[in-house]
Amino acid sequence: MSSALPTRPEEPDTLFSRFSLNQQTVRQWSLPELVDGCANAGVRGVGLWRAPVQDYGAAAAARLVRAAGLTVTSLCRGGFFTALDSKERADALADNRAAIEEAATLGTETLVLVSGGLPPGSRDLRGARERVADALGELAPYAADAGVRLALEPLHPMYAADRCVVSTLAQALALAERFPSEQVGVVVDTYHLWWDDTIGSQIGRAGAGGRIAAFQLADWVTPLPAGVLLGRGQLGDGAVDLRWFREQVDAAGYRGPVEVEIFNPALWERPGAEVLAEVVERFTRHFVHAR
Amino acid sequence: MSSALPTRPEEPDTLFSRFSLNQQTVRQWSLPELVDGCANAGVRGVGLWRAPVQDYGAAAAARLVRAAGLTVTSLCRGGFFTALDSKERADALADNRAAIEEAATLGTETLVLVSGGLPPGSRDLRGARERVADALGELAPYAADAGVRLALEPLHPMYAADRCVVSTLAQALALAERFPSEQVGVVVDTYHLWWDDTIGSQIGRAGAGGRIAAFQLADWVTPLPAGVLLGRGQLGDGAVDLRWFREQVDAAGYRGPVEVEIFNPALWERPGAEVLAEVVERFTRHFVHAR
Numbered sequence: 001m002s003s004a005l006p007t008r009p010e011e012p013d014t015l016f017s018r019f020s021l022n023q024q025t026v027r028q029w030s031l032p033e034l035v036d037g038c039a040n041a042g043v044r045g046v047g048l049w050r051a052p053v054q055d056y057g058a059a060a061a062a063r064l065v066r067a068a069g070l071t072v073t074s075l076c077r078g079g080f081f082t083a084l085d086s087k088e089r090a091d092a093l094a095d096n097r098a099a100i101e102e103a104a105t106l107g108t109e110t111l112v113l114v115s116g117g118l119p120p121g122s123r124d125l126r127g128a129r130e131r132v133a134d135a136l137g138e139l140a141p142y143a144a145d146a147g148v149r150l151a152l153e154p155l156h157p158m159y160a161a162d163r164c165v166v167s168t169l170a171q172a173l174a175l176a177e178r179f180p181s182e183q184v185g186v187v188v189d190t191y192h193l194w195w196d197d198t199i200g201s202q203i204g205r206a207g208a209g210g211r212i213a214a215f216q217l218a219d220w221v222t223p224l225p226a227g228v229l230l231g232r233g234q235l236g237d238g239a240v241d242l243r244w245f246r247e248q249v250d251a252a253g254y255r256g257p258v259e260v261e262i263f264n265p266a267l268w269e270r271p272g273a274e275v276l277a278e279v280v281e282r283f284t285r286h287f288v289h290a291r
Numbered sequence: 292m293s294s295a296l297p298t299r300p301e302e303p304d305t306l307f308s309r310f311s312l313n314q315q316t317v318r319q320w321s322l323p324e325l326v327d328g329c330a331n332a333g334v335r336g337v338g339l340w341r342a343p344v345q346d347y348g349a350a351a352a353a354r355l356v357r358a359a360g361l362t363v364t365s366l367c368r369g370g371f372f373t374a375l376d377s378k379e380r381a382d383a384l385a386d387n388r389a390a391i392e393e394a395a396t397l398g399t400e401t402l403v404l405v406s407g408g409l410p411p412g413s414r415d416l417r418g419a420r421e422r423v424a425d426a427l428g429e430l431a432p433y434a435a436d437a438g439v440r441l442a443l444e445p446l447h448p449m450y451a452a453d454r455c456v457v458s459t460l461a462q463a464l465a466l467a468e469r470f471p472s473e474q475v476g477v478v479v480d481t482y483h484l485w486w487d488d489t490i491g492s493q494i495g496r497a498g499a500g501g502r503i504a505a506f507q508l509a510d511w512v513t514p515l516p517a518g519v520l521l522g523r524g525q526l527g528d529g530a531v532d533l534r535w536f537r538e539q540v541d542a543a544g545y546r547g548p549v550e551v552e553i554f555n556p557a558l559w560e561r562p563g564a565e566v567l568a569e570v571v572e573r574f575t576r577h578f579v580h581a582r
Contacts, residue, residue, distance in 0.1 A: 118530055123530055123531065124532070126488075157486040157487070158449040167488070168488070196459075197416070220452055223518045
């Protein structure tokens with residue numbers, strides 16, 4: 001399974017050919033605006049989210065993207081597997097099967113999963129993490145049959161209670177490694193992982209096992225906003241050494257898409273094309289070049 | 292070096308005899324109010340902060356605390372070692388020597404250190420962490436001569452950029468272990484460490500090496516406030532399994548003070564005695580008993 005974008009013979013295989021714009025970075029754009037905006041900017045990959053895809057219709061979205069010559073690099077997101085209640089758990093699995101089908105329809109092989117946090121009133125992190133493993137066990141073969149790989153995303157530890165009990169790349173890998181690498185991979189997102197002093201060796205482990213299913217970029221800026229969900233920084237504005245991450249992920253053998261995914265209301269207030277141009281410029285300056 | 296509070300023969304050696312109230316939990320109290328309030332509530336340990344101690348005078352504070360039969364379980368805090376500028380670095384070391392002397396004056400053997408974040412504009416986490424090690428090397432012998440142990444505190448990864456580049460207990464231990472255990476220990480604070488799936492084994496490592504210099508409690512509640520500094524939860528209100536932490540720290544052989552340190556403006560708006568009574572009740576329910 002290769003997750004590299006197709007390289008056209010007339011273009012050099014530069015890092016920019018692997019650039020992908022995650023839809024949340026330009027939430028102000030409708031799906032057709034996103035597709036047009038990317039095509040106009042020479043961007044060849046997009047990461048999509050389920051809600052806008054469902055609103056547009058997955059099959060229609062797939063046609064729209066394909067007609068513009070774009071590739072869907074990932075679908076965000078399934079997951080939220082940690083419920084204790086059996087009805088909620090069954091609903092979550094059904095919803096994830098729908099997400100797998102949407103990913104297949106879009107022609108992406110990568111479905112990003114966010115595990116879910118602690119159920120209300122629970123303090124049992126270990127139990128919640130085991131329920132994530134159980135859910136992966138149920139979904140991975142189903143996804144593989146559909147040509148989709150589950151990409152488990154470790155989120156920053158500040159989300160461990162309410163959003164994602166998988167907080168480090170080591171943890172995500174320990175879960176993924178229970179399954180074949182073509183069925184379950186991991187997401188390396190600089191925003192969530194930059195602080196971890198073991199991240200270099202864990203990226204190496206992920207690469208050696210063929211587990212890097214997606215590579216996402218955002219910068220870490222402070223102060224964090226209330227709720228800490230929408231405070232991601234434009235590339236180059238914060239503490240993350242993006243170029244260092246690139247070298248680690250390169251050395252681990254990953255050659256797939258590099259998605260820029262920035263949740264930041266200040267970016268959503270500006271014209272999408274202006275934001276995309278800025279993202280591309282920052283990507284070139286801080287991720288491709290730098291130092 | 293024993294960091295246990297003196298046990299009076301007339302009192303059973305219960306967990307409550309190891310309870311200590313960190314001054315920041317009842318910031319509304321002056322130092323004399325804190326001392327009176329603790330004495331009235333049968334609390335025998337207090338964790339103090341440098342600014343109010345300096346305002347009162349360290350020697351006068353020491354007399355006040357001692358006259359009430361209280362023990363100072365820790366002084367918070369030195370650190371902030373990560374400056375690149377040599378003048379700033381020299382200033383930080385001088386300030387830490389002053390903190391060591393204040394701790395000695397107060398009769399506490401535990402000076403809590405928060406390492407500092409990235410210098411402005413820097414993305415070099417690894418370099419910042421090495422500067423922490425360098426500072427420990429300069430200060431540890433000085434502190435030991437004063438009868439004070441440096442207690443390096445890992446802070447939650449959400450503070451890595453702007454406050455503390457030491458984010459896990461494993462990292463803090465790797466730094467501390469470069470020095471004799473009687474010179475440099477670590478702080479185990481549930482608020483900062485609860486999310487870490489390796490925390491049980493790291494607490495064991497810390498105990499085996501005689502490195503647990505302080506044990507602090509606060510709960511993790513969401514949503515986090517803007518700036519994420521003042522959102523710590525009252526014991527029992529959040530996601531932390533306090534009883535599980537106690538068992539880990541007990542099993543690691545630690546028998547010293549257990550400090551409750553909650554930064555929460557809602558607690559500061561209430562009468563201090565009421566807050567302390569609630570803290571003691573929660574401590575008994577969630578830390579001593581539970582399950």
